[in-house]
Amino acid sequence: MHLNLGQVTLIDLVEQVERKEVLINKEYQRGSGLWPDSARSYFIDTILEGYPFPKIYLYQIFNEMVNRPIKEVVDGQQRLTTIIDFYSNKFRLTSASRDYKGMKFEDLDDDAKQRFISYQIEVSTILSAKRSELLEMFRRINAYTAPLSAAEKRHATYQGAFKWFVVEMSDKYSPALEGLKVFTSKQLARMHDSEFIADLILALESGIVQKSASSIEKLYKKYEKEFPHSDYYYEVIDSFFQVLATDFEPLYDTFMMKSYALNSLFCAYTHCKFGLPGVEQFTDVRPDLEFKIDKERVLPKLEELASAHENQDEDGEHKVYVKACMSSTTKAPQRRARFKVLCDVLTH
Incomplete structure (x- = not known):
C-alpha cells in the first residue's frame, strides 16, 4: 500500500465532496450518531481559532460507473460532516465557542469567514490498498498510541x-x-x-x-x-x-x-x-x-x-x-x- 501525504484548504475539500469526488462512506462510520451541538461547536471553534486537529484519511478507489478514481473518507467523517454543516448554515455555535457563540457561518465577519474556508487540513490518501490492509494500517497506528488515562x-x-x-x-x-x-x-x-x-x-x-x-x-x-x-x-x-x-x-x-x-x-x-x-x-x-x-x-x-x-x-x-x-x-x-x-x- 502507498500513502500520499498532503494538505488541502477547507473550501477545496468541501467542494470535492459537493462534486462527489470525495464520498462519505457510512460503512466506516463509528459511534452511535452525530456529535451533539456542543461537540460540533468546539470543533468549529478549533478551526476558527487556528488550532490543528487530527488528519483526515481518504481511500482512493477506481469507480467503474464514472470511469475515474474517487476517494472515500475512512477516518474523519464526523469532522468533515460538521465542517460542511456549519459552512451550509445548518447549526449555530453554542457556548463551547466563546468568541462565536450563537453564530452560523453567515454571521461571521469577513476575516473569520476567510480564516475558516482557508484553513489547511492535513490529509493522507491511501493508494493501492486492499480493505484488509486498511484495517491493518489502523491497528498499527493504534499500537503506538499510549494507553489512555x-x-x-x-x-x-x-x-x-x-x-x-x-x-x-x-x-x-x-x-x-x-x-x-x-x-x-x-x-x-x-x-x-x-x-x-x-x-x-x-x-x-x-x-x-x-x-x-x-x-x-x-x-x-x-x-x-x-x-x-x-x-x-x-x-x-x-x-x-x-x-x-x-x-x-x-x-x-x-x-x-x-x-x-x-x-x-x-x-x-x-x-x-x-x-x-x-x-x-x-x-x-x-x-x-x-x-x-x-x-x-x-x-x-x-x-x-x-x-x-x-x-x-x-x-x-x-x-x-x-x-x-x-x-x-x-x-x-x-x-x-x-x-x-x-x-x-x-x-x-
Whole structure:
C-alpha cells in the first residue's frame, strides 16, 4: 500500500465532496450518531481559532460507473460532516465557542469567514490498498498510541452535555492550573485538568466523598443528554477561581496548591458561600451568599497549614490536617478531615 501525504484548504475539500469526488462512506462510520451541538461547536471553534486537529484519511478507489478514481473518507467523517454543516448554515455555535457563540457561518465577519474556508487540513490518501490492509494500517497506528488515562477514556467514550461542560471549564482554567503548578504541562496534556474539574463537580453533586473512576463516570452517564445545572455550577466554580486569583494569591508556591489540597480549599470555600450537600456532620458552618474572605485573619492560618504540610509536621498544632495530606489523599476520611479544618479556618 502507498500513502500520499498532503494538505488541502477547507473550501477545496468541501467542494470535492459537493462534486462527489470525495464520498462519505457510512460503512466506516463509528459511534452511535452525530456529535451533539456542543461537540460540533468546539470543533468549529478549533478551526476558527487556528488550532490543528487530527488528519483526515481518504481511500482512493477506481469507480467503474464514472470511469475515474474517487476517494472515500475512512477516518474523519464526523469532522468533515460538521465542517460542511456549519459552512451550509445548518447549526449555530453554542457556548463551547466563546468568541462565536450563537453564530452560523453567515454571521461571521469577513476575516473569520476567510480564516475558516482557508484553513489547511492535513490529509493522507491511501493508494493501492486492499480493505484488509486498511484495517491493518489502523491497528498499527493504534499500537503506538499510549494507553489512555481514565479521563481520556471518558472523553473518548462520551460526547454528551457533561463532557463538553468539563471541556469548556478545562479550557478556561487550565492556564491558571498550570501557572500555579497544580499540574505540569505533561499532566495537562493527559487531561488531569478535566479530571480535576469533574472532581469539583462531584463535590457539588455529592458533598465530601471519595474520588473514584466509577463515581466520576456516573456523572458523564447521568448527564449525557443534558446537564441542567451547568449555569449554576459554572457560577460556583468561577467564583472560586476568581478568589483564587485575588484573595488567595499569597498561597501561590505553597503546598496549598497541591491538587488534593486545592480541591479541599474549593470545597471549604464553596460550602461557606453556596453550600455543599451532606456535610452537616463534618462542620457547623452554614452557607452565606455574602461570605467573603477575611484576608488578614485567614491567609496567615492557611500559610501555616501549607507550611506544616510541606514540613510533614504530623505532631504539631496542625497534625490533623497534615496527616490527611500525607497518604490516600482522595479518600473520603482524609477529604473530610481537610474540609473540616479549612472550613474552621475560613470562618473562625
